[in-house]
Amino acid sequence: MNASVKYRIGKSKSFQVLTVTLAFACVIPLIAILLFIIKAGITKINWHFLVNVPKPVGETGGGIANALLGTFIIIIVAAVIAIPIGIMCGVYLSENKKSKLAYWSRMCVDILQGVPSIVVGIVAYFWLVKPLGGFSALSGSVALSIMMLPIVIRSTEETLKLLPDSLKEAAFALGMPFHRVILKVIVPCGISGILSGVMLSVARVAGETAPLLFTAFGNPYLSANVTKPMQSLPLLIFNYATSPYNDWHDLAWGASLILLVFVLVLNISTKLITKRWKVQL
């Protein structure tokens, strides 16, 4: 009896060891990637790298200024589109838990979240690139905003659902019209959750390449024109990393480091900020 109990306990312990090992093993690739990119990229980054555009093949030097500016512009435009629509839609869904329209709307938000990024790129191509006759940063922004929407909507809806009804009732009882109840009471009390959704959505699309492949397309020159093709960090990394030129590989490493750090910092600070800004109910 004793022996079989000992065996069972031993089995349980070894399973625990196995679980812990596998769980922490997951972290290894992440750390490996982080370290490798830091090592490969850190030497490439300097002031010239940040302010110059890539040089033609064969010439050394050059930088990623066009990609930095491009990423910035494309994301800002995408955010300007996605944030208001996303928050309003999140408010709509949290206010209408039972209506039929809200049910289908919610399902569509779920569907949008799962759409592969390349498909979003295809659709944005036919909606904006073809009709307007050329690649543009705007079409890239629209593609990215489609990907940002589900994240903003989801986190807005979840945040607002958690707010107690008594908050709304107190506001209504003071004679506030609906839009003020939402904009002046409900949204401010839920701002930390909404903000985290916004930041996460930006972090998500900052690294997206596929939707930009046939929309923003890329541009070797520094440009701020949203109606023309524009370069972005992920696009540059993809194109230069898969090219046969070592100079371009170097640029890609430097760009990778910048992109990786940006995305990780955004993710980490989201977690910290939302704790800070949480309204004590």
Add this chain to the structure above:
Amino acid sequence: MENNSLTLSDVSLGVIGSVKTPAKVRQRVKRLYRQIRTENVFKKMLVIMGLLMIILVIGIFLTLIVESMPSIKALGAKYLWGKTWDPVQDIYGAYPFLLGTLLTSFVALIISIPFSIAVAIFLGEYYPKGWLPDLLKNTVELIAAVPSVIYGFWGLAVLVPIVRSFEIKTGVEPYGVGIFSSALILAVMIIPYAASLGRSVIQMVPSQLKEGAYSLGATRWEVIKHVIIPYTKSGLFAGILLSLGRALGETMAVTMVIGNTSIIPKSIFAPGNTMASVIANEFTEADKPVYLSALIELGLVLFLVTIVINMIGRRVISKFTNE
């Protein structure tokens, strides 16, 4: 509901503080009416935003169908099991990509499941609280935050040479790139999805159930095997579906590491292509209408497959949370 009583007296209108002049009262009334109008406009705007999502999804679907029409008409259903992809000769067959997608995704899934489940059990059952588990949880979530193009670049620079030397040692054709390499990268990328959903459902197991088993003398492993896993089976399944959906749609990392060969891969170490990677590579080169729409048809297939997986996952989760 407009107030049809235009004789609201000064007193009955909530005059502000000591201000009682009729002019101010009228101002206040006008303001209130304006607020009522704004309220109605705002409510309608909210409905429009909700509607917009439905319109967006329908729009995506319609665009994909309309643009795949040329190839649907020209090639019919045979396209999906056509084994040759040769745009130069105008021969289009999607089978190599369907195979490539399934192979990479399922191999990635098989590799990642043990790790995802381990994380889920670790965080959900063994150590739900504490700074170390929190650190692990956040780190695993960061795995999902790394852009796929960076996974691809790293895969190309680090993983592929490793796989190549492994292939040399085992006497396989030393491509380095290929289905296996892309499945490896994919496996790392999809760990967080099953892990996070798995952790949530494992935490939801009621402690009475577990205590019942412990009180009968069960070991921890036995409680996991006989109580937790059966209880959370459907939730874990939904998490795996989530990881699968992610894997099917992944483009960049796979494109950079799979070898981009549009023939049926001979072995798991051979190069190939997935639906997403062939679209990424050839979309801008497609010079013929049927060529382009054949690619878009692949996009349509991807779209429909991810919707189906999404729907199944949703169903499973809602059944689980309602039980």
Add this chain to the structure above:
Amino acid sequence: MESTIVKSVDYNAYFGDNHVVKNVNIEIPKNHVIAVMGPSGCGKTTFLRGINRMHELIPNATAKGQILLNNEDVMQMHPIFVRLKIGMVFQRPNPFPNLSIYDNVIAGYKLNGIKLPKGEKDKIVEESLTRVALWKEVKDSLMKKGTFLSGGQQQRLCIARAVAMQPEVLLFDEPTSALDPISTSTVEELFHELKKNYTLIIVTHNMQQAARVSDKTAFFYMGELVEYDETKKMFTNPRDNRTQNYITGRFS
């Protein structure tokens, strides 16, 4: 002489097909405290929330009949107008957690975008907080958020917030059921003061409270107004059997 300030005429309220308040006719005199009591589910809270048009905020909730405030039918007005004259205090204290105490008191103005000169705002805040006996306790922490206040103080803050709007009627939905006994008695003391300037309608589960604070009491049972009389009379010599049974504890 009593003048009627609120009068309901054949008021009925529904949740979908569920008829929860049946044909209520009641006249409430000015500057009185009216207690509304009855067993759970009798419709008293629904009736109360009908008076300031909060009832219809719940999906599928409808109402018929008239509710007259100074002879003007509240059911025909837009709810915003109604709520400016009829304030409400809820069961659980619900100050706005993201606003300071000061801003909470004038929330009815500030959140509605009404700009008042600072002097006037200060005056309203001080007056309202004094009326609820909170001024001395918080006058040095007006800019802090109200979450450090005790339950009783938070509830008085909510009363101050309602009072700041200068309503004519104040509705209370079981205002002390979430409070400890000491806070409860502090709030009850307020009612005697408040009725000098306002008319109070208080839904309560607590018969002793009704006996302590109210001038008249309305007894609801299964959606109907069964009896309505001076509090003393009702508690010593109720006319209806159902009232008698409730008071003696046959059901609650």
